[in-house]
Amino acid sequence: MTTPAERAQLLTPAAVEAAYGLIQPYVHRTPLLTCKTLDSIASTPQSPESLVGTPFEGQTPARPKFRLFFKCENLQRIGAFKARGAFHALLRLIEERGEEEVKRRGVITHSSGNHAQALALAASTLHIPAHIVMPSISTSSKIAGTRSYGAEVIFSGSTSVEREAVVAEVQAKTDAILVPPYDDFNIICGQGTTALELEAQYKEQVRSGTLDAVITPVGGGGLNSGVATFFSDKSTRVFGAEPAFEGADDCRRGLQAGERVSKVSTLTIADGLRTPVGLLNWEVISNKRKVEGVFAVTEEQIMATMRLVLERMKVVVEPSAVVGLAVCLFDEEFRKRVEEEGGEKGWDVAVVFSGGNTTVEAIAKLFG
């Protein structure tokens, strides 16, 4: 076995381009949208009152200038970027082990979220049996969603020990191959295709501009490390965003401490970002030349941002999807940097909306 640091060496822009060649027929080229209203809100200084109680209290609010480009992976198949990684992982498995073996053994994962549906979709498309271990407390819509793609759903307790025991049990019976949700070379390259697409779309739309930065959510870190891999030989800066609630900002804290935080227990409303960042992902994200910084936002900032996206942009996003935009709107450290480095011209910033899998009931619970 190679170490994460050794495997990280192989994470190159070319690996992301190769992934795109494989998955392109299976995923949507999701739109890259703009919104003048959000540009204007992001480019307006925050009120001094709104900084009271933050580390920036008493300072002059930053005056950054943003042109925002929203990569709408909420409009991706199964409603999240996870479809990219899942298709890539399965297509590589077939390439490496042969179709016959993969179809005979099938694949397995444990997830209560978007990875479950993504793997179920990719497996059914490629005619591979899929076993998805889900906590028995999962919402019925998620269970139904996963089953609707033809996967077998097996229930477990909700702790990681309980889930892994059920995975081991199913593997003993079926010999199914584990497809991890984020801490995996092929998953990272698959998610990185988001960056490849958005850069091409940016160039189509803004013929003589430069994409100054990209910001994505960081949960397990598959999306962020994939995006950073693609941009690692380009001038576009990559940033990450996390919820701060109950220590969900494990990546940001790990970067400060110089050591990955391996355990997180949080009930942030950004439920796709409750996991600690993976080992291989950490190798990329903790490399300053690849990811320039990770910022954290409060639950209130996530809700205010989600409201703006729903009411002003009119697109449906899940709470996890908006943490990057929340950093642009509210984080004074980030905003000061845009002001200082962007100057009068400002920055062109791509914000990845990672997913849109929410329900009207969940919206009602948040805002009712």
Added chain:
Amino acid sequence: MTTPAERAQLLTPAAVEAAYGLIQPYVHRTPLLTCKTLDSIASTPQSPESLVGTPFEGQTPARPKFRLFFKCENLQRIGAFKARGAFHALLRLIEERGEEEVKRRGVITHSSGNHAQALALAASTLHIPAHIVMPSISTSSKIAGTRSYGAEVIFSGSTSVEREAVVAEVQAKTDAILVPPYDDFNIICGQGTTALELEAQYKEQVRSGTLDAVITPVGGGGLNSGVATFFSDKSTRVFGAEPAFEGADDCRRGLQAGERVSKVSTLTIADGLRTPVGLLNWEVISNKRKVEGVFAVTEEQIMATMRLVLERMKVVVEPSAVVGLAVCLFDEEFRKRVEEEGGEKGWDVAVVFSGGNTTVEAIAKLFG
């Protein structure tokens, strides 16, 4: 003064094309989206149980085949198609009376909804003073929205007598020119540009197909009669959709009775569709060669459809926007017609999403 029937003679496709020439620099070319999930749901027969208690109880559910094309006027400026009519009305006023007179007198309307914001935006863009009479019970977000475009908001009581008294008062003082929300030649031609655009987009996307039908909401009827005007010399059929609640289906009932219903009092959740159809609009919509039929849906069907659009298509729509799609999903008379006339091939149907002006609180109130 000419009669509505005489003015209706002048509502021609060429008049819509001329309107488009004028307003094009000021409005968005909103996207025409497709959604495989909604095609599949619409093309699945309803269960016999779901027809119990309806006029179709006991009949074999229809087996229509739909390919749906969603014209997203929820992504239009101010979040609704109303921007088209408002810009057209003001640009024509300037053309007919001269910029000096229009700027001196200003414009006025009464509306608590999307027309208020649309007129405020168009007036501020063209540097014309605008007075908007709104019921004092309007929600603060709508008042703020209208003011944010620089219009003067004047409050009135909520009955039409009270509102018209305030309009007369302001007009006596300012000589402001009234711009009606829907019952007006120029407004109708402006809204009709929605049809011109969606037909062009359909042809770009489906190179060798025919757009079999278009369905739009019917409130005052500006959108539906404008769309029907554009398609009046083409093979594409035009249909209308209304809420049925508390008699909001005034247009459908009027067509059955052979006479326009002039008074409606309903609190349907489709709050943009609470008004009776206008006189000039009625001339178009009651012409069978222009509009082939108007269908009505229940509050539950509107909510179920709104849920599908938010959760599956991930775009934010207001309840009024989805009545056309609700007809496609639930109305057995319409579905049987698609089955019979469309056969194996089915129908390509454009559904106009008229607006997206809702709030997370309103969604919470509906679904919480």
